[in-house]
Amino acid sequence: MAQVVDGKKLSEEIRTEIREQIEKLGRGRPRLAAIRVGEDPASKIYLRNKRRACEQTGLDSIQLDLPAEIPEQELLAQVQRLNDDPSVHGILVQLPLPDAIDPAVVASTIRVDKDVDGLNPENAGRLLANQPAHYPCTPLGCIEILDRHAVQIQGAAAVVLGRSEIVGKPVALLLLHRHATVTLCHSRTRDLPSVVREADILIAAVGRPRLVRADWIKPGAAVIDVGINRVEGKLIGDVDFEGAVERAQLITPVPGGVGPLTITMLLRNTLQAFEIQTRPDRS
Numbered sequence: 001m002a003q004v005v006d007g008k009k010l011s012e013e014i015r016t017e018i019r020e021q022i023e024k025l026g027r028g029r030p031r032l033a034a035i036r037v038g039e040d041p042a043s044k045i046y047l048r049n050k051r052r053a054c055e056q057t058g059l060d061s062i063q064l065d066l067p068a069e070i071p072e073q074e075l076l077a078q079v080q081r082l083n084d085d086p087s088v089h090g091i092l093v094q095l096p097l098p099d100a101i102d103p104a105v106v107a108s109t110i111r112v113d114k115d116v117d118g119l120n121p122e123n124a125g126r127l128l129a130n131q132p133a134h135y136p137c138t139p140l141g142c143i144e145i146l147d148r149h150a151v152q153i154q155g156a157a158a159v160v161l162g163r164s165e166i167v168g169k170p171v172a173l174l175l176l177h178r179h180a181t182v183t184l185c186h187s188r189t190r191d192l193p194s195v196v197r198e199a200d201i202l203i204a205a206v207g208r209p210r211l212v213r214a215d216w217i218k219p220g221a222a223v224i225d226v227g228i229n230r231v232e233g234k235l236i237g238d239v240d241f242e243g244a245v246e247r248a249q250l251i252t253p254v255p256g257g258v259g260p261l262t263i264t265m266l267l268r269n270t271l272q273a274f275e276i277q278t279r280p281d282r283s
Ligand code: NAD
Pocket: 138, 161, 162, 163, 164, 165, 166, 167, 168, 185, 186, 187, 188, 189, 192, 205, 206, 207, 208, 211, 226, 227, 228, 229, 258, 259, 262
C-alpha cells in the first residue's frame, strides 16, 4: 500500500519556511502582481487562493482585472508598467487568455527576473541549459514532493506523460538535470502501458480522467498525478488512484496532492525574485 502524499500539509510546512525567510530578510516584503483578463471562473478561484497564500506567508499581492476585450497592445503596456515598477518583484498573467491574445507574446514581455511562472522563453532556455532561472511552479512542486519523500531521482527511470510547455517539458528537464533517465510521452506515443510499466517515477500531466490503469504501475513506483479532471462534479486525476495506491510506493491524490504545491512554489519563486532584485550589491 502506497504512502499517500499530503500536499496540503507539505505546502504548509514550506509556507512556514517561506514566512520565516521573509521575516529574517528584514528588508521589506516581496510583492506579486497578478493580471486576470476576462471572467474565467477557474482563474478567479485560483487567483483568490494565490492572494490568500500571499497573505498567509507575508507577501504583498496586487491584482489587475482587465476586460476580455482588451487589445493585446494594452495588455502588453500593463505588463510593461509592472516590469518598470520597482515595488513589484513577481508578475504573473493568469492563463487561459482570450483567443485574440497570444500567450507567447505576453510571456516574452514579462521581465525575465520577474517572470515567477517561468514562462518567458529566456527562462525556458535557461532551464534547458540547466542554468539558474525561474522555473515553472507545478514542475517544481513535483520535484519538491519527490525530494521531501526521499524518492531517489538519480538513475531512476522517469516517465512523464504530457509535453506541455508548462508541465510536461519542464518537469522532464528538471528530472533529467537530476540524472533520471527520462521518457517523455504524448498523445502519439505507441503502447503507452508498456512504457509506463518501466517507470520508477511516473508523472502524469495529460488531463484525461483515469487514463493510467492500476496494472500499468510498476510495483514500488512513485506516482505524481498532476491531472485535474472534473467528472460528475468531482475532481479526479489522470491515474486510477484506487487501484494504483495498492501497487505504488508513493502516490499523490487529486485533489490535495500536487495542486497546493503549485501555489507554494509560486510564493518561493517570488521570494527568490525579491532577493535577487533587492540584493544590496545590485546597482
Ligand atoms: P495540455 O492540455 O497542455 O497538454 C496535455 C498533454 O497530454 C499534451 O502534451 C498531449 O500530447 C498529452 N496527451 C494527450 N492525450 C494523451 C494520451 N492519451 N497519452 C499520453 N499523452 C497524452 O496539458 P497541461 O496544461 O500540461 O495540463 C495537464 C493536466 O494537468 C490537466 O489536467 C491540467 O488541469 C493539470 N494541471 C494541474 C496543475 C496543478 O497545479 N496541479 C497545473 C497545471 C496543469
